[in-house]
Amino acid sequence: xxxxxxxxxxxxxxxxxxxxxxxxxxxxxxxxxxxxxxxxxxxxxxxxxxxxxxxxxxxxxxxxxxxxxxxxxxxxxxxxxxxxxxxxxxxxxxxxxxxx
Numbered sequence: 001x002x003x004x005x006x007x008x009x010x011x012x013x014x015x016x017x018x019x020x021x022x023x024x025x026x027x028x029x030x031x032x033x034x035x036x037x038x039x040x041x042x043x044x045x046x047x048x049x050x051x052x053x054x055x056x057x058x059x060x061x062x063x064x065x066x067x068x069x070x071x072x073x074x075x076x077x078x079x080x081x082x083x084x085x086x087x088x089x090x091x092x093x094x095x096x097x098x099x100x
Contacts (some may be wrong), residue, residue, distance in 0.1 A: 036073045038082065043071040045090050060089040 008016070018026040046056050046067075053071070054064040067085075069075035077085070079096075086092045 032073075035076055038077060039071045039073045042067075042082075042085065042090075045086070045092060046071075049090055051089075056085070056089045060084050 014026065014029065018029045020026060021030075046053070049056075051059075052064075053067040057064045057067045062081075062085075066075065070077045070085075079094075083094050086094045
C-alpha cells in the first residue's frame, strides 16, 4: 500500500497560505520576493567584483549603510539608483522586462 505524501510544491504552498495569483496577499508576497531578489543579486555581484559595501558606496556616491539596507531587503531601491549602482559601481548592465 502506497503512503500518502504530505509534500507540496512551492506554488501549492503559496496558493494555500497566500491565495491564488492575483489576490492581494499573494501579490504582496511576490513583490517582497522581487525586492529580496534584487538585494541578493547585488550582494552576489559585489562579492564577485571583490568590493566591500563601503567601496561600492564610495564609487556611486552613497553610504555603506544604504548599500547594506538594499542587500538585506530593508530598503527598496529606485530603478535610477539601481542602474547607478550596477553600471557605475559594478561595471554591469541592468536588464528589465515586463510580462503581460
